Amino acid sequence: MNDIIQLLPDNIANQIAAGEVIQRPASAVKELLENAVDAGATEIKLIVSDAGKALIQVIDNGKGMSDTDARMAFERHATSKIRQIEDLFRIKTMGFRGEALASVAAVAQVEMKTRRKDDELGTYIEIENSRVIKQEPCSSQVGTSISMKNLFFNVPARRNFLKSNAAELRHIMDEFIRVSMAFPDIFFSLTSNGQEVFHLEPGTLKQRIVQILGNNYNAKLVHVAEKTDYMNIYGFVGKPETARKTRGDQYFFVNSRFIKSAYLNHAVNTAFDEMIPKDSFPGYVLFIDLDPSQVDINVHPTKQEIKFEDEKIIYAFVQAAVKHALAQFSIAPSLDFTL
């Protein structure tokens, strides 16, 4: 009998891998925004058409790429963010898997323009089905502009599975909000079908929260801030009166990364205890910073699920910090904290 096993060609391997990283337009948005943040941008603009189905473009003023890096960026497992295994335990960047751009290039038509500040000319590159179609020098702003058109044009099953534009745009806005909430000192905008939906000037965390969640939060945020050698928690919880029947405005960030954790949600909810009705949920935007070696963010390709080295300590700390903040506020409710 003949041997029958073959290695898959790169473009097929990339397309399969893309299924995990890029499930819908919003996943691509998340990856591109995070790349812009990692590039040190102070201004990040997101432009979408047809809820990202026709176009997703991210323009940043970050550090840009060399012409070789511009091509390398689209290879699988190609990253500038980690080099050796130890680096996995001290990750400070949003990305590190080197998969996003390779995935994007496998399922969309990609064009990128990029320039580093000391280069006279930038690079223009066009990629389709994981292949470079064109690469040439071009004049360009400092930073990177990347656009992906016709997402899943070559994966009809995926494309058909996408929801209505309203639903997909909602997902995009969720991702946009999560990233922009975590970096209030960066300017962000979101333009959808030619209309600017968000225009977020740089400012304090409190200002960013109010810009995103609405003015009604302005006088209704209680400042949370506690620090130990092990970890640091800061941010805001909504006053008890802002609690709602639905879990809407609940945001947890660990080392600047938005995460989903029913366990930590529970820690906050129980800190409110008798202050809110049993079946309602408080709004909050909380940041936990701790040594990267204490968290495993490599549990899932989208990095929204993470594992803590010691979950119980964190639960207790979050609960205590929120309780403490609420207690101070109920002693002196008129005292308004500002950050």
Ligand code: ADP
């Ligand atoms: P990762 O972010 O996990 O490293 P990506 O596939 O998202 O992997 O990106 C690959 C590499 O391309 C990055 O490590 C980075 O060096 C470069 N890159 C991607 N986007 C940008 C950007 N907007 N500005 C500068 N460099 C970028």
Ligand code: MG
């Ligand atoms: Mg990335």
